[in-house]
Amino acid sequence: MDEIKAGLSEIDCDVLVIGGGTAGPMAAYKAKMKNPDAKVVLLEKANVKRSGAISMGMDGLNNAVIPGHSTPEQYTKEITIANDGIVDQAAVLKYAQNCFEIIQELDKFGIRFQKDENGDYDVKKVHHMGTYVLPMPNGETVKKALYRQLRRARILISNRFMATRLITGKSGRIAGAVAVNTRSGEFLVVRAKTVIMSMGAAGRLGLPTSGYLFGTYENPANSGEGYAMAYHAGAKLANLECFQINPLIKDYNGPACAYVAGPFGGYTANAKGERFIECDYWSGQMMQEFYKELQSGNGPVFLRLNHLHKETAEHIEQILHTVERPSRGRFHEARGTHYAETMIEMHISEIGFCSGHSASGVFVDEFARTTVPGLYAAGDMASVPHNYMLGAFTNGAIAGEHAIDFAAEVDFEEFDRTDVAREQERVLAPTRREDGIPPNQIEYKVRRLVNDYLQPPKVTRKYELAQARFAEVREDLENAMVVRDSHELMRAMEVASILDCADMAACASLYRTESRWGLYHWRTDFPERNDADWKCHVLLSKQADGSMGCEKRAVQPYIVPISDDEKDAYYKQRITAEA
Amino acid sequence: MPLANTSTAVPVVVDEGKCIADKGCTVCVDVCPLDVLRISELTGKAYMKFDECWYCMPCEADCPTGAVTVNIPYLLK
Amino acid sequence: MTFEPFEAFTDVEDLADKLHDADASVRRVAVMELADTADPAAVALIGSALKDESAEVRLQAAIALGEFDGRETAEMLVIGLVDADPRVARAAADSLAELKDPAAADPIFPLIGHADPRVRSGALRGVKELRRPEALAYALRALEDQDPQVRVEALGVIGYLKAEETLPALIACARDPMAEVRRTAVGALAFSRSNHAAEALIRALADADWSVRETGAEMLGKGRYARGAAPLLAAINDADWQVRVKIVRSLGQLKVVEAVPQIAAALGDEISNLRKEAAAALGEIAHASARPYLERYVDDGDPDVRKNVRWALSRIE
Ligand SMILES: Cc1cc2nc3c(=O)[nH]c(=O)nc-3n(C[C@H](O)[C@H](O)[C@H](O)COP(=O)(O)OP(=O)(O)OC[C@H]3O[C@@H](n4cnc5c(N)ncnc54)[C@H](O)[C@@H]3O)c2cc1C
Ligand code: SF4
Numbered sequence A: 001m002d003e004i005k006a007g008l009s010e011i012d013c014d015v016l017v018i019g020g021g022t023a024g025p026m027a028a029y030k031a032k033m034k035n036p037d038a039k040v041v042l043l044e045k046a047n048v049k050r051s052g053a054i055s056m057g058m059d060g061l062n063n064a065v066i067p068g069h070s071t072p073e074q075y076t077k078e079i080t081i082a083n084d085g086i087v088d089q090a091a092v093l094k095y096a097q098n099c100f101e102i103i104q105e106l107d108k109f110g111i112r113f114q115k116d117e118n119g120d121y122d123v124k125k126v127h128h129m130g131t132y133v134l135p136m137p138n139g140e141t142v143k144k145a146l147y148r149q150l151r152r153a154r155i156l157i158s159n160r161f162m163a164t165r166l167i168t169g170k171s172g173r174i175a176g177a178v179a180v181n182t183r184s185g186e187f188l189v190v191r192a193k194t195v196i197m198s199m200g201a202a203g204r205l206g207l208p209t210s211g212y213l214f215g216t217y218e219n220p221a222n223s224g225e226g227y228a229m230a231y232h233a234g235a236k237l238a239n240l241e242c243f244q245i246n247p248l249i250k251d252y253n254g255p256a257c258a259y260v261a262g263p264f265g266g267y268t269a270n271a272k273g274e275r276f277i278e279c280d281y282w283s284g285q286m287m288q289e290f291y292k293e294l295q296s297g298n299g300p301v302f303l304r305l306n307h308l309h310k311e312t313a314e315h316i317e318q319i320l321h322t323v324e325r326p327s328r329g330r331f332h333e334a335r336g337t338h339y340a341e342t343m344i345e346m347h348i349s350e351i352g353f354c355s356g357h358s359a360s361g362v363f364v365d366e367f368a369r370t371t372v373p374g375l376y377a378a379g380d381m382a383s384v385p386h387n388y389m390l391g392a393f394t395n396g397a398i399a400g401e402h403a404i405d406f407a408a409e410v411d412f413e414e415f416d417r418t419d420v421a422r423e424q425e426r427v428l429a430p431t432r433r434e435d436g437i438p439p440n441q442i443e444y445k446v447r448r449l450v451n452d453y454l455q456p457p458k459v460t461r462k463y464e465l466a467q468a469r470f471a472e473v474r475e476d477l478e479n480a481m482v483v484r485d486s487h488e489l490m491r492a493m494e495v496a497s498i499l500d501c502a503d504m505a506a507c508a509s510l511y512r513t514e515s516r517w518g519l520y521h522w523r524t525d526f527p528e529r530n531d532a533d534w535k536c537h538v539l540l541s542k543q544a545d546g547s548m549g550c551e552k553r554a555v556q557p558y559i560v561p562i563s564d565d566e567k568d569a570y571y572k573q574r575i576t577a578e579a
Numbered sequence B: 001m002p003l004a005n006t007s008t009a010v011p012v013v014v015d016e017g018k019c020i021a022d023k024g025c026t027v028c029v030d031v032c033p034l035d036v037l038r039i040s041e042l043t044g045k046a047y048m049k050f051d052e053c054w055y056c057m058p059c060e061a062d063c064p065t066g067a068v069t070v071n072i073p074y075l076l077k
Numbered sequence C: 001m002t003f004e005p006f007e008a009f010t011d012v013e014d015l016a017d018k019l020h021d022a023d024a025s026v027r028r029v030a031v032m033e034l035a036d037t038a039d040p041a042a043v044a045l046i047g048s049a050l051k052d053e054s055a056e057v058r059l060q061a062a063i064a065l066g067e068f069d070g071r072e073t074a075e076m077l078v079i080g081l082v083d084a085d086p087r088v089a090r091a092a093a094d095s096l097a098e099l100k101d102p103a104a105a106d107p108i109f110p111l112i113g114h115a116d117p118r119v120r121s122g123a124l125r126g127v128k129e130l131r132r133p134e135a136l137a138y139a140l141r142a143l144e145d146q147d148p149q150v151r152v153e154a155l156g157v158i159g160y161l162k163a164e165e166t167l168p169a170l171i172a173c174a175r176d177p178m179a180e181v182r183r184t185a186v187g188a189l190a191f192s193r194s195n196h197a198a199e200a201l202i203r204a205l206a207d208a209d210w211s212v213r214e215t216g217a218e219m220l221g222k223g224r225y226a227r228g229a230a231p232l233l234a235a236i237n238d239a240d241w242q243v244r245v246k247i248v249r250s251l252g253q254l255k256v257v258e259a260v261p262q263i264a265a266a267l268g269d270e271i272s273n274l275r276k277e278a279a280a281a282l283g284e285i286a287h288a289s290a291r292p293y294l295e296r297y298v299d300d301g302d303p304d305v306r307k308n309v310r311w312a313l314s315r316i317e
């Protein structure tokens, strides 16, 4: 079992989608629907049936722009403010305009959204600005419903293939990808006219406080290959210094879901049982307040439901324990914790990259195009900020529809065969050693260093030390890592991505010499926000000499203007008057 | 550096009396996003081979015979 | 070396034999494999497994049919719905609820009159999302059912169809002996903007059960029933704070200026959720008379209350 076999196959397709979690299935489906004659391949490291962040469903849409409850313009404004102005609005607006149609389509697929007794979407108001929360209390079958659609559309699904590198051609255009079977170590070379990446967040970057490598907030299969592959293919990555850090249930390390509890009257409280969060939107600012409360004498922080009716608290409990992270219930049960009786201790997550929750992603425009021709990205790994699940679906759809048209106009890009041979050699190198360091130890070390040095508040000297330590680990990874079977080979490739992401996190953070996005990019040496010099994107990419480098890129002029007092209102933690 | 084997308690338990892997079922192995379950060549039943679990539960939810129980990994319990 | 890198699309016929294997577990695996084909041709075969002697195989078939849609799927599932084994029946009911194709409703309708209340509930739940007008007659009859769960499911069907002629029946259900039935009826009748609907919602404010009162209060505001204003105001001291929250919110949505002093009194409540809702409602009403009250609470200890107070004041300016 799991022994490494030699083997290499090659296939061709019009559109290759890498990552079959949330954005990926939608991209593949939309591409195939638009051109049923085209060959669309969906490549997935795990199994599309239950892969990705939404493996067991989600308890709600956080950012549904539904007519009658909010408008695309209003949403665009709020995201712009919540992301401290660093937003190319075209992509956000396009999402907001398209997402309602996607909700209706998902509904037809059999994905269950909460409806009132008259069958209308039961949208919940969370704060004054707009109303964006649509619960999905029975949403645990999301992936099954998606899988069913993919099979009906006869999309070619390659499960248990892990992509390791993209292939680009001589002109710089995308030519395909190399993948490895996680159960046999066999290689698959996919020649493709276009490639859509949807490999999720870089969720295995920081180490959870439990020390358990796989006890991450994100699905740990999302180990950052998307970011690493984009980087090595020459694509630009945006605002990686805007880390993802989420509130969660301590030790369990899964979401506490104040979003679910909010409409019922639950909230995040300090040890006194009182609210302390001023900020209206899930953002770095909010996490900053969370962090400060944790550190202060008022901490720790709790999810509070014990002031509610027992029935209400139990109803929330029931939702939280059946969808999304259903083992939450088991965790509390073992400790004898009941939501109706005690407040639930919360904490903050390890760091990661994720545009779904923050803004760190491969740079894309409003058509999901990266800076590499023919290469697209959607979902948590693409740079459209605060996008969450519905953003992954919607932008996946946009990517699929654009890519299939692009594929119709181009031929396969020629590439250098030695690139494939070199990649095979890189992947297999650890299998050729008799002894050395196993991937799990290298991974533990990298992620421990990430916690020690990269976790905000960000200190320049600590970041420089981190870079030196990462370089040492890289030596070990390249020269001493040893792998005994194909499963471990997958972990070895993952740790290489994790290390690449750690380096990117350090490099991007050091470049932006200001503080922004609250806790996400809080630099103690540059504590102030500096709009004069830094109201811009930071794009990281591989330089001509092979080194890692950053550049500034101007934010596109706003399509939905925001007046000064609206911005002001947000920073002073007050609500705008015109909501 | 030479390698050692260190033991570890894994969170997922399979009731071998219920498991029908020997009749061709591979559901839990198929759906696991971390690919940590296998069918034992010895017993013909499913088991957790690698201690790399996200305690996400598709294995338990999709098992046709109710043979799988997901516990919380000890380190974070 | 080459290998097949894609998930196979197995031919349904190739799996048919396995359905007759002597070993029930093998048959069970065959049912799962048939479901994975996603091929409509598999429906009849899976359906045949609903007559298997093994309850386990029948259970698997009932679950597997949840992957398919259409009339034929429904025809099979109704076999499962009347299965003697409650697990099979429950799984069939769940799969019925997954159907999306309106044509699937026809084979289900007759079961709404079945002798077993679980079958009646399951059938009603199955036709709800399909929104077929013909379902009304069946559902209205089911409102008379002895079994409260059947009545709740029937209300679900009727509520989704939003037909004005069902209003008298819905209003009658708002007086049902069971609280859950009353609550569902109160939620379902709020599609109608008529005075009769409003009166029923107003009556709900005096219900013995807090969740019925809560729903009534919420619906009066959500549906902007102007005649709800006075009764809501009269109910503002409800014994239950979660009900008071909804009353205050609805008074805000209805912009009831006369309610300002009473809502303002809630600004001093010990429950912060209620203080916050009161401030928000005063902002909605935006009447100058609220200013002195609000000004007293700009520095409330709770940030959400504070923000809503400031927001409300900015609306009055
Ligand atoms: C615990 C949790 C709770 C959340 N709650 C909510 C919520 O309530 N509401 C909401 O709107 N959003 C929520 N989100 C966010 C939302 O789930 C994500 O934004 C969204 O699902 C991301 O979709 P994606 O396609 O980018 O990534 P995913 O769905 O994670 O898919 C990525 C896929 O790529 C695959 N993959 C990774 N690497 C490779 C590789 N090298 N080769 C091949 N395949 C690969 C993975 O196996 C995975 O299937 C939550 C997220 C988490 C983690
Ligand atoms: S899913 Fe259940 S029956 Fe099937 S192999 Fe796994 S444990 Fe055994």
Ligand code: SF4
Residues within 6 Å of the ligand: B012, B031, B032, B033, B034, B035, B036, B037, B052, B053, B054, B055, B056, B057, B058, B059, B060, B070
């Ligand atoms: S709980 Fe999740 S990660 Fe763990 S074995 Fe089951 S499916 Fe795999």
